[in-house]
Amino acid sequence: MKPIRLDYGTRVKGRWYGKEFEVIRHIGDGGTASVFLVKDLASGREYAMKISGNMLNLEEEYRVLSRLNGCEYVTPVYYRDDCVLSGTMHFFLIVKYCSGNNLADICRNKRLSLRTALQVVMIAGGICRELNNMNIYYCDLKPDNLVFDNNHGCLYLVDFGGIAGRGEGVTHFTPYFDRASWGKGLRVADEGYQIFGLTMLLLVLAVGNEPSGKKHYAKLLETVENSNLSKGLKSVIIKGLEQEYDNLSEYCDDLREVAVNLVCEQRYYDRKAGFLINIIFTTSILFLILVVKLIV
């Protein structure tokens, strides 16, 4: 289960289809695979290579990604092959390289605004709904798996290794975002599971909850109650955690309503502030004129 380490310049040659790639740098590690930025020696193009000793997981991910090729929120997969590294068989996928940062890295430097956090969760919820229609239940919803592409300004979902069909056991999850770890239901793929995960994602992005440590549900609710979030948003969060929504659409509709109210509220305060500034400005001018007249 140790991550794979490939030095700069290491050449990886596909056993079956013969393509050869050169490692440029290490990008990151997942549960069972490591990701590298590589260069295709034939074309000189750069790609991301996901490499693992686990054939089943990689093959499963390839199958799902192939089905989703063309979807704007999934990185396209181009190639898969086997290779031998230090005498051991490994398996790899070649996918498009997105020069972006995952939300975990982004949030490490600066917490997102509430408006942006709501948008991210709504987009992620929308993607899940589309995938669910194909019976692809993406359940490992966490900031690390959402990548913001700097060049195209869009959000990608990554790591499709542990996809489940509706009602199947969830095998890829992160305890903090997993309802079963909080004692709030089974570890089974359904929309309730995703709503819980999305709500935890919102708490991490908007409230700054640390996705680690002990899981005390009562304390989590206390954090929500004591936060400076609006009453409406608190109610959506509690409903989300309790999975009182019938489906993702209903949940996303409520989030949208909160986001719209937030914008209206912001505009109201902006207008109010603008009005105050106008009054102060006009009063100052009148005062200035008065002073000038008095002097003259």
Next chain:
Amino acid sequence: MKRIAAMELKEIIVVTDGRSNIGGDPEEAARIAHREGIIVNSIGIVENGGEEDPFIELEGIAKAGGGLCDIIPMTRLDYSMQMITRHSVQMTLERAVSFQLKKITGYRLDEMDPESRGRIIEYIKRVSDEISIKCVVLLDCSGSMANKMDTALSSIEELLISLNARKGISQLGVVIFPGKTGREYQIVSGFTSDFSVLSKNLKGITTGGGTPTYGGIMGAVELFAEEGLQIADHVY
């Protein structure tokens, strides 16, 4: 292939934060377990910034037991136990399917080109949710584990929750080492799928003493053997 779907995985997960210091060679115990058809996995718990050196022994145990070794901080124990179990299921199926394929086609699964093996892998994935699992968590309860017990016990409960979400029958047993009154191990929970039974059996576990890993593994093997004598849901 029907026979493969009816398979049962027997697995031991050794959870410890240190090296064995009492009794025989734990690698030998893992080898004996593996000969009995049991996969032995190992998880080493490192303190923040701790050294991984003491865990070379755990890698040897996993190798001899045909399983996997994971070195992790305490906070990842629940995740690691579940990942390791899932990998054990897949590895067991992969080996069984490969064996059958070799007999029929002359090629193992990893000797087939990616296109041809796609459907077989799909089959393995489906079956991996359906085969029966019998898992023993072998928990180090030596003195150094004192401040880690709460997390360790809740991780064991988590594992059963996860296993129960599968379609196949899953049963979990728990053995601790060292045991009470100078014994090398103690079976605290026989095989069960019932969360409340497991929770009840995990209450009152105390820590103290050395780390007799060899004896612990042999105790876990004994639990599998006793199961053959129809002893279930039994607290010792």
